[in-house]
Amino acid sequence: MTTIADVARAAGVSTATVSRALSNPDAVSEPRRSQVLQAAKALGYAPNYAAQSLRTTRSQRIILTVPDISNPFFSAVIRGAEEAALAARYSLLIGDTHHDSEREEYYAAMLTRREADGMIFLGHRLAPTMVALVAKQGEEAPIVNGCEFEPGLNVSSVHIANAVAAAEAMQHLYDLGHRRIGVITGPLLSPISRDRLSGVQGAAAGQRLWDEVTVRTGDFSVDSGEALTHELMAGTAPPTAIFCFSDEMAIGAIAALRERGLDCPRDVSVIGFDDIRYARAFHPALTTISQPKEAIGRKAVEMLLAILARKAEGLASITLPHELVVRASTAPPPAG
Amino acid sequence: MTTIADVARAAGVSTATVSRALSNPDAVSEPRRSQVLQAAKALGYAPNYAAQSLRTTRSQRIILTVPDISNPFFSAVIRGAEEAALAARYSLLIGDTHHDSEREEYYAAMLTRREADGMIFLGHRLAPTMVALVAKQGEEAPIVNGCEFEPGLNVSSVHIANAVAAAEAMQHLYDLGHRRIGVITGPLLSPISRDRLSGVQGAAAGQRLWDEVTVRTGDFSVDSGEALTHELMAGTAPPTAIFCFSDEMAIGAIAALRERGLDCPRDVSVIGFDDIRYARAFHPALTTISQPKEAIGRKAVEMLLAILARKAEGLASITLPHELVVRASTAPPPAG
DNA sequence: CATCATTTTGTAATGGATTACATTATGCAC
């Protein structure tokens, strides 16, 4: 491995000059600078990452944990984060937690070991190590929550207005003429689900139709959407529309309807949440709440970088715009 | 930050003993060991990653580059890789290249800087830095290719038998009675596409029906599947079945058929490739070639670790089993 | 109890870059 000393020797200067020529060019006179650059190039020199990181106490890394990396919603967020990180010459370390707290803790420990300068977590749970860090460092703690917003955690976050979005989804169904609506939420441990449910309640109450809403708790998966739709449709007076808190569950819901010989949207409307990559190509194309996924990822990184640069002013909770995208999976209820 | 010296002081031993107690417990007598462990715990000590990495010249990191992280095929591979890496106490640095060679080079440079011990790339192109590394280190170069297999690259790889799989897909269509078949490939720069196309040719020639095959070159995206299907169907004597080299293109193909008022599989059968997460839930559920995505990721990591441990014996090119999954998007051609 | 082998522990060098501080070179004014 070529070291800075090799370059220094080749260029006939000190290691200090090499270091400066590379990382702070203005501090070196032109002739030296090109000498150094040339020597570095000739030797194929690249600064050793560990040494640099040890000396500067900066890793230029961000650790991002996701509950499930193969979920296209999360992977879109990751994509945005990666982009923003790259632009700032940071790199992303990705941890798939599989919703498992042991893994969450494992990744959290990376901050302690200074493997990363900061952490972004997409989820609603904070590993004990991180809670301790927040307790100690307060708003200086280099932690940002993406997608969710749990005030008790005391960390900055980026998300959409989940309650508002959910209310809009409901209102869309009411506007189409639906009265009996089934709602399939995500786990109620997550604020995302609770917020959306509040929005549902608000919208329903506004129409004096809360009695006509049936709520079931899913887990965001296709399977749970499918199973719970069967449950909803099996009752007397089944709903004419189903609002799922994720597109995956909406896909499951539509599959269940089909299994029961029902057509979406003719017999039952379905509305999803997220606007994942396949929402448009699916048949029927999903009506859904579009989340600015890439932007959430980008913004989360930017917020984290601001904290790291000590430019953040207190905790921030940023709300990004969502959008109701009406496609083919919703329609007026069948006559009668 | 607490350092090893703090722990040493607190435990009344030397730093060497602390280091040993932590990373090589057998080398330390029982009483000391517990002294040290207790002190470390009390102080909340965790070894500094950069220092450790600098000293040992091991980063315990693997860099994995993907052309598009939000593609569920790749994210499933990543998931498998992450798992295997974690099991070996390595962590994964993920780089989304957006198919962009500059980014490929950027991530490749991480190896040079020793930010990672090895690299796995899902794609068919090797950045110049990596090519140079392979030229220098030969089969010792810590690089593994996932999904594709390009012999000229001289790196080990994990993949399925693409030609065989493609031939099986064609044979499935022939068995159903199809004669005129449209094929939508991926970019022919990638060996994956070329191999699959060879399989198609083999199967068609075996039936003496190569004349009846129409090939179009896509880019694996939903959009290209859609556009090229329109092209295929616009001709005189359009195909009765379409084989797409990715599920995403198959989804696009089915959408195009629907736009033309055609039903899949009644009027035209469609078969995909990959068996992504949504293949099953899509309507009609996709007939496709299932790739062992997680296993590819896992295996790639294992191969890389073997190279790093100098346990690999020469270049390896591992073929994992695929499977034709027949679902609802294929059926016999319409009568007449 | 002396001797030697074996464990255990400590001392200090090491990995490679950055940077405070010291030194030397350069430029400008008179």
Add this chain to the structure above:
DNA sequence: GTGCATAATGTAATCCATTACAAAATGATG
């Protein structure tokens, strides 16, 4: 040409853990 401010460069300490080697402790043997 001298003196002084400023720019450029160099010397060496530093970041923190690991580990070769040296030293000390322990135990076994006769």
